[in-house]
Amino acid sequence: MTLAKTPQSSTTTVPEPPAAFTPLIDKNAACPDLTTRTIAYYSMEIALSPALPTYSGGLGMLAGDTLRSAADTAAPMVAVSLVHRKGYFRQMLDASGQQTETDVAWTPETTLPSAAKTVTVTIQNRPIKVTAWRFDVVGAVGHVIPVFLLDTDVEGNDLWDRRLTDHLYGGDTYYRLCQEAVLGLAGTALLHDLGCKPMVYHMNEGHAAFLTLALLQEQIGEKSLSEATDADADVVRQQCVFTTHTPVPAGHDQFGMDQAKTVLGLERSATIERFGCLHNGLLNMTYLALKFSRFVNGVAMQHGKVSQEMFPDYTIHSITNGVHAATWTSQALQDLLDKEIPAWRHDNQYFRSVYGIEPARISNCHHLGKQRLFKLVAERTGQQFDPKVLTLGFARRVATYKRASLLLQDPKRLLKIARKIGGLQILYAGKAHPADTAGKGLIKDVFETAQKLNSSALRIIYLENYDWELGAQLTQGVDVWVNTPRRPYEASGTSGMKAALNGVPSLSILDGWWIEGCAEDVTGWAIDDGDTEAAEAQSLYDKLENSIAPLYQRPMAWARMQQSCIAMNGTFFNTHRMLGQYFMNAYFPQSPLPDVELGLGEAISNETSVLTPA
Structure with missing residues (x-):
């Protein structure tokens, strides 16, 4: 067996991105007008540049390719992910094929512009400050899709909380649950503080499903979540689209309710349970996303059928993936x-x-x-x-x-x-x-x-x-x-x-x-x-x-x-075709699909035109 060796070190210096890809942007570059962005795309990982370790594999690559096609077709989108300061990992293999791993560290402060905004969310029964860094995906027509990478490494946070956005898919289930709370809750708070009020929230996998709780809280205002009604939940449902990516059980994140109560608090946990988002007594992120989405899809024709069998109480559509x-x-x-x-x-x-x-x-x-x-x-x-x-x-x-x-x-x-x-x-x-x-x-x-x-x-x-x-x-x-x-x-x-x-x-x-x-x-x-x-x-x-x-x-x-x-x-x-199908069938469909009530009114005719390049 011949082994291909790469340099081994505890950390990796971020290289300059190849000329074929969008360069990392000027730290002083102005953010596009977010008030015009009607679709928010959430993903735990997004492959933005070869120079940034913000992805692990196919899910992140798909997310990045989706946004590159969105930029090429002048789509009114904005995206949210985590900064992953220490990346996924660099793989090293010895002569027998034994894998070991090291961090891939990078410094957003010297690489990307700041979102210039900090929000505070309550997780683990304590406030956590969350800021963000911005990466601009620039399309062939010059259109920009801003991507906000959430970061808890903020002065004043508990030391453990500051590490929450370090490792992609790292740590134990408690660490993962906290990360997903940051993605959904803080991500939504940040967008709204930046003046972005999307009509559609697209969850790329269930990791971001806590955004539905943030939207539900916004819907009821100053009331307690315990007072949220089915009508309130339906308002949230009309705003949300969910893509499920795996028929493998391990791919659907689930957490014990004791852990959920510790991280999310009693009120949020009780709300999740009251609206039927548990599965086998566990907080299941897929079921949370399913319950609060008006459109759900698998990522290939066959996967849509398999997902329909897995979740027979919900209508599952199919939009086959593509690449940029x-x-x-x-x-x-x-x-x-x-x-x-x-x-x-x-x-x-x-x-x-x-x-x-x-x-x-x-x-x-x-x-x-x-x-x-x-x-x-x-x-x-x-x-x-x-x-x-x-x-x-x-x-x-x-x-x-x-x-x-x-x-x-x-x-x-x-x-x-x-x-x-x-x-x-x-x-x-x-x-x-x-x-x-x-x-x-x-x-x-x-x-x-x-x-x-x-x-x-x-x-x-x-x-x-x-x-x-x-x-x-x-x-x-x-x-x-x-x-x-x-x-x-x-x-x-x-x-x-x-x-x-x-x-x-x-x-x-x-x-x-x-x-x-x-x-x-x-x-x-x-x-x-x-x-x-x-x-x-x-x-x-x-x-x-x-x-x-x-x-x-x-x-x-x-x-x-x-x-x-x-x-x-x-x-x-390709993701140009794929994104077009999301617009026609999920985001702003020209007519209601079977078993789905949309209620988006005039937005349909206003938004579908964005797929025509400038």
């Missing part, structure tokens, strides 16, 4: 598209027009991405990969249901295939949560198997510290993107969408987005469902040996597949 095309396409491909179909940046439906571009030109763009990726591999590992050899990529958060080791389940057959087809290269990457012992074990399993398999015919490297920039290079440079989740636990998945934008087909289990994106032998290949993991692994090997490798040996046919990946999947699986 201009962020994830390679520079070479961007240059080609700018020359041939320049309208692609503001209207991603123009990706269909790549059928008018010679496939060989698209293939050449991918070849440049592959060379760039292999240069990175050589710099990190000292190992040279061959650009002519078929290369598979598997990179994502390491969780047991994602089955990172399925590709390696039958080592003898995999090695036999590699020899038969003239060589095979596999690149792995991914972090396991620091508390996920099973996930860490999966990384070690991959290392152990790879050490036995590495040879002249089959070469496997696990790249350390999977992040924004590594993810971009992998999805731009590998030949085939592999995804092997256990059905039906892949809610959507977006890394395969990024790969498709770069002409990279997927070999994947039919789950999440791939149910909608797979056109067999056109945009990629489906791994057949099996009664056992061994059966699914054999299907994977069959496709690799009998479909993928023979096609790869026909360069023109492979180039046409790369062209179809962009034309067919790039056209649909």
